[in-house]
Amino acid sequence: MKRKVIKFSVIVLMVLLGSVPMHGGEQKNPFAGESLPNEWTWKRPNPEAWRLRDGGLEIKIEPGNMWGRKNDAKNVLLIPIADDLRESGTDVRVTYANSPTRRWEQVDLVWYYRDSHMVKIGLELEHGKNSVVMGREEDDRTRTIKIVPIETDEVTVRLKVTGGQVQGYYRLAPEDKWTKVGACTEPRPTGSNDKPHVSIQCYQGDPQNPHWARITGLKVDSVIKAKAERDYSFDGKISRTVLENYLSRAITFAELLNGERIEKQLGGNTEDNIRMLTNVGAKFAGRAIYMWGGESRLDGLLERARPIVKEIHTADPDIVLQAAAFEIVSRQVETLKVPKWVFDEFDLDFENRNFDYEAMLYPDGHRVDHWRIGSSVPDMSRLETRMWFFYLAARYIDIGVEAIHFGQVEIMDDRDPDHHAWRDMMTRVRQYAAKKARRHFLLTDAHVPSGGIVHDDRLLFDFHSFPLRIDEVVTEPQKGVLKVGYLDSIFTRSKGGISPSGWRCDSLPYIVELDNFGSSGKPGQNIGLHYIWGYDEICWFAHQPADYRNSWLRYAWEWIRRHDSNGYLQMPGSRTLANPVGKKIWYWANTPSRAIPTGFGQEEIIKAIWAKDK
Template sequence: MADPSQPLKVGLDLTFQGRISRQVLCGYLSRAMVISDCTAKALTLDDDLRMILNTGAKYIARSGGAWDPTRAYVESIGQQKAAIDRLHRSDDNLICEACIFEHVSPAVNDIRIPTWVLEAFDMPLEERHFSYKSMSPWWGPFRDHFGRGLSVPDIRRVETRMFFYYLACEHIDAGYEGLHLGQVHLTGTRDGTWEYWTEVVDKIRGHAAERSRRNHVLINAHTFGIIDTHGKLMFDFHAHPVRGRAPNGSFPHVASEEAPQEIVPGVGLGKNYLYLNHRDSIFTHSLGGTSPSGWDCARLPYLVELDNWNGYAPRLLDRPSYGEEISWWGFDEISWFANQPKWYRAQWLENTVKWIRTIDPVGHLEMPGRRTAAIRQEDGTILQTEYSASITSGSGDEEFIRNIWMRS
């Protein structure tokens, strides 16, 4: 059971079964933290669990999943159950999230298709493996989108739908109660009515209703919102990068203790004026409708995260960004955060939480626990490594997070 000393808001309700209420959902989102590979690799599970209990995190984002699912990875999913079970023995309210991304490679050719997957899609029962060729587009920008042999799978293809369903079910059976489906507007670019994504999500929910711990799985994706073919919101909540820009008047410089590289979560005409019209910003733009659990909302609750992509862009490094680029001072969002002085990281987290609560209370900031980041070293070189908030093995930022949650 949960430790009563955890910094939880008094009366926070985290109980659900079969469906999830808006109140319970927002309770989880208000205590969301990304700890990449927490249960997928479980290399630092002891310290991750200590940080989870110390901060009071309840929704562990990107705990499982693989950018490039291989045979070795899918064979490890069942083994991840032991790590999830251990977390649940310490706090049975925890939700671990697995990711299924918008990326496939020829590695899928080594993964056998189980009979139950073929049956779910009324396909001929035959011994065969998944086919990269049958998932990836023949032409266009999504073929080799991430490099040669690294493509965005097309959700219109039954092979893609079977693969996503297979990954989702395997993770659900291992104990994951959250699924992040990545950039569905890439995989679903040609799914005009969203019928193919609706089919996959329906099948995943059907599996979760029978097999998951609380008979429901929280599904999200990078989107402002999608209405499925049933006329309901496709996802339990939405997710998106924070997005932001430097204040007007900023000048190029390397972040230092005295001069952080400032970012505001919106378009600013000055340091004290925030606006919501940043391109690709979800603030106040989350689509409303009827949720998968049946309740109506003007705007569906959502998470914003300090996202990662390529770490940094050399041509933009240490230059202020005003919204014309998605990078922040030449870094991706989490790398920017990791390179700022500690006092500014604490200030930025607290101010951003307050700002979101003021301008769009259905939004929540996903706290940074651990994530891939490009971090500048003492000699000035930039190393692709990991940012960690741990007080024992990382930056120590977990204390800021705990204090913010203690006050909210």
């Protein structure tokens, strides 16, 4: 069945690994500003038929042609390639979607020397079917290399250019293997010093029914580097490889999107946080926005977060920002209206009312006022609770969040051993994300002391998470180590099954973190339980000397990878300190600077550990 594109044609370009112009290395979104990079040029420009909007480039597909002698297509975009990439070989990938309505209407990725010398691979309507078409042109003499019909409006294509050869590939989903379309020699003009460009070309449009192509995420690098490139692409579902790429670059960054609190209360700096994330290469920012009760502030929190989300995704469109919907609800939830769309989701008649705190609690008083008076553990088997969690998740998704941590799910599920209510709520959230999320998918996790929730062989979450559970070395004060089987640690215990994206695993990938859970009142003492030398995990870590903090992160990373290949250390980036270090009430991994003088300085060791992990 074809997946149709609604309203306008969309081309999502991921020309992997590089910068603008095309050098290797990190790259900001070239479409995020008010103009394109100065090095880029248009052939036969029509300024009325292209625009920059919401971090993307949109081009109107107009009549005209580039195939053969006519060469009159407008808005042919030419992007220069650095000399080092031409010498080492260039790897270019593009994901695009289009619903053409006229034969030969096409969107192409092109290896371009001049209008009469180029190789293209693109999505084109041919013989009434969407097709991947690869072709070569030299001196305006054209040769179609191959036409591959496909039953979809979306496809990823790739050109690898090395040693004078151009190879074309395609795949229909990020988890698919590449299928080779064909190969040919480069059509270099004889006796010319013309240099090749990457080109974006859209032509043979229907003047009566024109489409606008939307283009995002442009990158490139050498063939050599591309072989080792980490894939962060997903849409509608996520492959295990891409998921683990994200988990291997995960960092806890609590309150990242709460700029007002960062600046006024926590001694932090939003701009420096974004700089730090991009410097270390983080791709998953955990707990970036959340509430622990205090639901009345939700609207303001989201309003302030939205521009920070945009700024982060401008710096790196691949970064996943995680929210948290914790195991708490307070009376303040009653300050929020239940919107009509929530009633509609649950097939209920609309009522002009606010959320009902009492209707979310365990009816027998179980876990009521568990956190403090007026703050309780919600019961997911109650309809009002599911309405609230669906509403909260949807609000997070609407600002650009692509992951949600659901806290201690098992204490919200005491009356529902088959997890029917959780499965119902999560299904609704996933369906909302499929329509509204940035990449039509939501990554979900929770702390799972049981090892995970599985029903009929299907996993509830996309990955698992848990505290590290650090054991004290009694003979060496303040030293901590990791052990398989210590307390309820998750090492080697993450349950397997069929993931929400459809792939099967014996053990679901997971992350472990330096958790915060409050002061024991006996800091520095060996009191056992889940405390480490009387501290919660992040406070113990923050109270260690800088050299030990750095060496311990390397030890923990290597220990986890050695003892359970399904596990990853979520690096500490930003977290509350129940036991302050001097006057420092918040842990920042940032390198100390004028922007964040209270930084603890783990930025460079995190970067080094990840750089070593290929």
